Amino acid sequence: MKLTEDQVRDGLARLTDWELDPDTPAIRRTVRLPDFSAAIALVNEIAQAAEQADHHPDIDIRYNTLHLALSTHSEGAVTDKDMALAARVDELVP
Ligand SMILES: C[C@H](O)[C@H](O)[C@H]1CNC2=NC(N)=NC(=O)C2=N1
Structure with missing residues (x-):
């Protein structure tokens, strides 16, 4: 389900450190x-969650720092699936 900008902003209030990038649009954290191995360990956990959800984030790995972006490619929009996976990512971040 495509979300309006207001719906995304409401949802972000319940997440940790995610921001709306209105230009893409996507949510980013x-x-x-x-260190690098801790970053890769988290990528692997996120990958498992993504496979379970059949919904996949964009992940940019820079040594010990991950830039995560969630949007629903088929909709060209942020959807409830993105908000749900973001909440799951928040649970996985150590
Ligand atoms: C067939 C499969 O369900 C689709 O390709 C899924 C897989 N993961 C996906 N992930 C994301 N972020 N957006 C999608 O539109 C998407 N589509």
Whole structure:
């Protein structure tokens, strides 16, 4: 389900450190880990959650820092699936 900008902003209030990028549109979160292997461990956990949800984030890995973006490619929009996976990611971040 496509969300309006207001619905996305309401949802972000219940998440940790996610921001709306209205230009893409997508929601984004940067996560800094202690080192590269901790970053990769988190990527692997997120990958499992993504496969379970059949919904996949864009992940940019920069040494110990992950830049995560969630949008629903088929809709060209942020949807409830993105908000749900973001909440799951928040649970996985150590
Ligand atoms: C066939 C499969 O369900 C689709 O390709 C899914 C897979 N993961 C996806 N992930 C994201 N972020 N957007 C999609 O539109 C999408 N589509």
